[in-house]
Amino acid sequence: MHDxxxxxxxxxxxxxxxxxxxxxxxxxxxxGKTALVTELCRRLAxxxxxxxxxxxxxxxxxxxxxxxARVLDAERIVGVETGGCPHTAIRDDISMNARAxxxxxxxxxxxxxxxxxxxxxxxxxxxxPELVDCAIYxxxxxxxxxxxxxxGPGLTRSELLVINKVDLAPLxxxxxxxxxxxxxxxxxxAPTLAVxxxxxxxxxxxxxxxxxxxxxxxxxxxxxxxxxxxxHAPATxxxxxxxxxxxxxxxxxxxxxxxxxx
Amino acid sequence: MSALPRLLxxxxxxxxxxxxxxxxxxxxxxxxxxxxxEHDLERVLREQLAAIATSDxxxxxxxxxxxVDHAAAERSGNGPAAxxxxxxxxxxxxxxxxxxxxxxxxxxxxxRETRExxxxxxxxxxxxARSVLDDRLLADLDRxxxxxxxxxxxxxxxxxxxxxxxxxxxATRHGFAFxxxxxxxxxxxxxxxxxxxxxxxxxxxxxxxxDAAIARSREVPADDLCAFLPALxxxxxxxxxxxVRLFIS
Numbered sequence: 001m002h003d004x005x006x007x008x009x010x011x012x013x014x015x016x017x018x019x020x021x022x023x024x025x026x027x028x029x030x031x032g033k034t035a036l037v038t039e040l041c042r043r044l045a046x047x048x049x050x051x052x053x054x055x056x057x058x059x060x061x062x063x064x065x066x067x068x069a070r071v072l073d074a075e076r077i078v079g080v081e082t083g084g085c086p087h088t089a090i091r092d093d094i095s096m097n098a099r100a101x102x103x104x105x106x107x108x109x110x111x112x113x114x115x116x117x118x119x120x121x122x123x124x125x126x127x128x129p130e131l132v133d134c135a136i137y138x139x140x141x142x143x144x145x146x147x148x149x150x151x152g153p154g155l156t157r158s159e160l161l162v163i164n165k166v167d168l169a170p171l172x173x174x175x176x177x178x179x180x181x182x183x184x185x186x187x188x189x190a191p192t193l194a195v196x197x198x199x200x201x202x203x204x205x206x207x208x209x210x211x212x213x214x215x216x217x218x219x220x221x222x223x224x225x226x227x228x229x230x231x232h233a234p235a236t237x238x239x240x241x242x243x244x245x246x247x248x249x250x251x252x253x254x255x256x257x258x259x260x261x262x
Numbered sequence: 263m264s265a266l267p268r269l270l271x272x273x274x275x276x277x278x279x280x281x282x283x284x285x286x287x288x289x290x291x292x293x294x295x296x297x298x299x300e301h302d303l304e305r306v307l308r309e310q311l312a313a314i315a316t317s318d319x320x321x322x323x324x325x326x327x328x329x330v331d332h333a334a335a336e337r338s339g340n341g342p343a344a345x346x347x348x349x350x351x352x353x354x355x356x357x358x359x360x361x362x363x364x365x366x367x368x369x370x371x372x373x374r375e376t377r378e379x380x381x382x383x384x385x386x387x388x389x390x391a392r393s394v395l396d397d398r399l400l401a402d403l404d405r406x407x408x409x410x411x412x413x414x415x416x417x418x419x420x421x422x423x424x425x426x427x428x429x430x431x432x433a434t435r436h437g438f439a440f441x442x443x444x445x446x447x448x449x450x451x452x453x454x455x456x457x458x459x460x461x462x463x464x465x466x467x468x469x470x471x472x473d474a475a476i477a478r479s480r481e482v483p484a485d486d487l488c489a490f491l492p493a494l495x496x497x498x499x500x501x502x503x504x505x506v507r508l509f510i511s
Contacts (some may be wrong), residue, residue, distance in 0.1 A: 015408075059506055083283035084452045084508040095280030095386035096510065 015098075017105045019112065021214045023128035024090060026118040027152055028140035032164040034062045035197045036138055036206070038119050043207050048112035048214055051076045051104040053097060055089055055119040062117060076111075078104060094131040101131075113214045116146035123152030133221050134159035136206075141165050145174035148182035148192075155183065156224040158211050161192040167199055188224035232246035268427040269434075272391065273441040277446065279416070280389040280473050281441075284353070284379040285449040285509040286310070290497030292453040293325060293504055300460040303450040307468035309491060311475045318417040318487040322438045323369045325360055325421025326431045326465035329399055332356040334427065341465035353402050360403055360422065361412040363484060368413040370489040372499040377413075382510075384416035391419065397426035435479065438470045471504060 012115050027033050033166070034054070041050055050072060054062040066072065076099045077195055082089035101114050116132055118125060128136045137145050137158035142165055148155060153160060161183050169176045176194050183192040183226035195202040212218045271277060288306065291297045297306065334352035350471040371377035390403040400422050407414035417438065424434035443465055482488075498511065 047463065079508045081283060081507060083285070083510070085282055088282055091282060092276065093278040093282060095390075096283045096382065099280070099382055099386065229468050 022132040024135035026131035126153035141174035281445040287494035287498030288503035304464035313489040315475035315478040320419040324484040329425035372495040379511040384414040388419040391423040
């Protein structure tokens, strides 16, 4: 008879160094993931040591864009090819990403934050809890202001949703307020920030959220189980636009479960 | 319980080893117009099988044997007869034998990418297998890989894990061969691209040669490994500088 009390499994399948937080950054192609990662590194690399893993699908474009921006030493950036399966590489079989992260953490033991940027993917993508502690999902207004209503784990199970390129909203006819409200309806209290990464509009909220994760291990758990938009009311243009300041570091209970292995 | 479900789980493409991110030179072959349809894919699968018959499959069987002998010695105690054969239940002795096998197999990889593919999938297999299978020798092997004392090829970890799960050596070899072909066929499907049925036809045809490959592997001594895949190795080397690519190897 199998006695579970007598087994001695490895405590966690992905090695942890006990000091580094790992944040996933996912979202569709062109939504601004690489720009967001670049800007976070630019603003925060002097505050705490950062490394980045990029999941490029076909080339090393994302890794090379980070290198060109000179926001981190080249040795702190690793590109991982995903065999054409970006979802698999961050969700189902995280082996190659985990290996890349462990390699960076071994090479730079002072690392406090590893950003894991996913390759361009769709709304079904989310990160394995064995790979990252929490995740940012990035969409943009030019992708259509109905995207937050479409649901999917990227929108509902990310700890921070960033609606990027708000400066373009008037040009593409997108209603940012409606997007934020639609996201709120699906995200069960997890924060949403409407920003322009390129121009800095409201980006301080994203920076504060990341600082909260790294320095206080604090974020709002993404607990939504919503799957679609069938049960929430149609949006109206008069809904208030959520201000990013104060929205990210939530008043809701924070997630602790993933820290127990550290 | 039957060992079959354990073998199916370890060999399942869902078992996290990162194998889906490797093509072992197939992507380079495709870029060189050597992989155009299911017939090309089946040919490559057969060539790959012939190569692992004289390398990986030999080591799979040998590693399985080391683990089975070690477990038997542990059960029977540390008698003088066991000690004289090196089978006295001391895990250090078994690890030394596994490390030797591991280095021998690692040396058969001609290119950096194939060497790294074997090491990385082997390391992750060990990590995952350790998380579901309580086996001291497996844990010791994982530690040796993590400490950098041994490369950590997939074949060695596979043999030890299967032995720990009670899978016999024949099924252990079959499982390894099929999983290797299945992973490579999935890479081919994405590269060409092929339909699911065409891919399965190629895999079905090549997998029909697994029995012969295993029979061949039994004839090769563990200290006389070889893997001869010159075309795929050349493409694997070229792949390192291929700008647009889906796969790590």
